[in-house]
Amino acid sequence: MIEFRSVSYAFGDVPVLEDLSLEIGDGEFVLLAGANGSGKTTLLRHCNGLLEPDSGTVVVDGTPVADNVVAARSSVGMVFQHPRDQFVAATVGADVAFGPENLGLECDEIDRRVENALEAVNLAGRKAERIDALSGGEQSRVAIAGALAMEPSHLVLDEPFTGLDDPARRSVLERLESLSAAGTGVVLATHDLRDVFSLADRVVAMQAGQVVVDDAPTRALADLESLAIRIPETTRERC
Numbered sequence: 001m002i003e004f005r006s007v008s009y010a011f012g013d014v015p016v017l018e019d020l021s022l023e024i025g026d027g028e029f030v031l032l033a034g035a036n037g038s039g040k041t042t043l044l045r046h047c048n049g050l051l052e053p054d055s056g057t058v059v060v061d062g063t064p065v066a067d068n069v070v071a072a073r074s075s076v077g078m079v080f081q082h083p084r085d086q087f088v089a090a091t092v093g094a095d096v097a098f099g100p101e102n103l104g105l106e107c108d109e110i111d112r113r114v115e116n117a118l119e120a121v122n123l124a125g126r127k128a129e130r131i132d133a134l135s136g137g138e139q140s141r142v143a144i145a146g147a148l149a150m151e152p153s154h155l156v157l158d159e160p161f162t163g164l165d166d167p168a169r170r171s172v173l174e175r176l177e178s179l180s181a182a183g184t185g186v187v188l189a190t191h192d193l194r195d196v197f198s199l200a201d202r203v204v205a206m207q208a209g210q211v212v213v214d215d216a217p218t219r220a221l222a223d224l225e226s227l228a229i230r231i232p233e234t235t236r237e238r239c
């Protein structure tokens with residue numbers, strides 16, 4: 001479980017998170033919505049100690065992140081919107097294998113994880129390709145594969161679909177859905193609610209650094225509209 005306990009955070013003297021409390025259970029699929037600047041990225045960066053609260057505590061699987069950042073980083077896989085700076089190896093396969101290798105896993109297990117993760121992002125068979133020769137969308141998919149290959153207990157994704165084509169987006173969503181069904185907590189921040197809305201167990205919406213909606217997707221619809229968060233028509237029909 002990831003718990004935010006009365007977390008406040010300011011950039012300089014600009015408050016961004018204000019006394020925010022939130023719990024994300026194991027296996028829950030949470031859609032994190034909110035207007036630009038509402039604090040989503042800032043919230044997510046607290047999940048593995050990239051940012052530390054000014055007050056309050058973030059707790060991952062029972063341990064405050066501040067007490068054991070290394071444990072939080074192995075429990076919470078993070079995918080950011082612009083992955084270009086996150087790559088540590090030259091080729092697709094080496095980069096995706098890097099995390100599992102650092103866990104000290106057997107070679108067979110590393111290979112299994114790399115194959116699975118690349119398949120989930122529609123990059124099966126492309127291990128040998130150089131990352132710097134890939135398109136932006138393909139690089140995003142490598143970054144997602146890297147997080148999947150760690151098989152963390154929680155996955156936190158911040159606008160991961162930027163630049164992904166529809167088949168790749170669908171494939172990643174399907175993998176997230178099955179991981180969540182198998183017990184991985186998924187927190188997905190996105191403005192593109194297509195399909196995600198109907199997959200999520202819960203919708204959390206932020207406004208000015210606070211959680212203003214926290215409900216099942218069907219019940220959250222009216223509140224989201226009052227925040228001018230646009231729900232695609234096809235999604236509304238399914239709900």
Ligand SMILES: Nc1ncnc2c1ncn2[C@@H]1O[C@H](COP(=O)(O)OP(=O)(O)OP(=O)(O)O)[C@@H](O)[C@H]1O
Nearest residue numbers: 011012014016034035036037038039040041042043
């Ligand atoms: N490094 C920073 N330095 C100063 N202010 C920042 C910094 N990062 C974010 N902010 C400010 O914090 C507020 C929240 O930003 P944040 O990126 O968390 O919002 P968001 O909900 O993720 O937005 P978006 O939907 O545009 O990605 C914004 O007002 C932003 O300008």
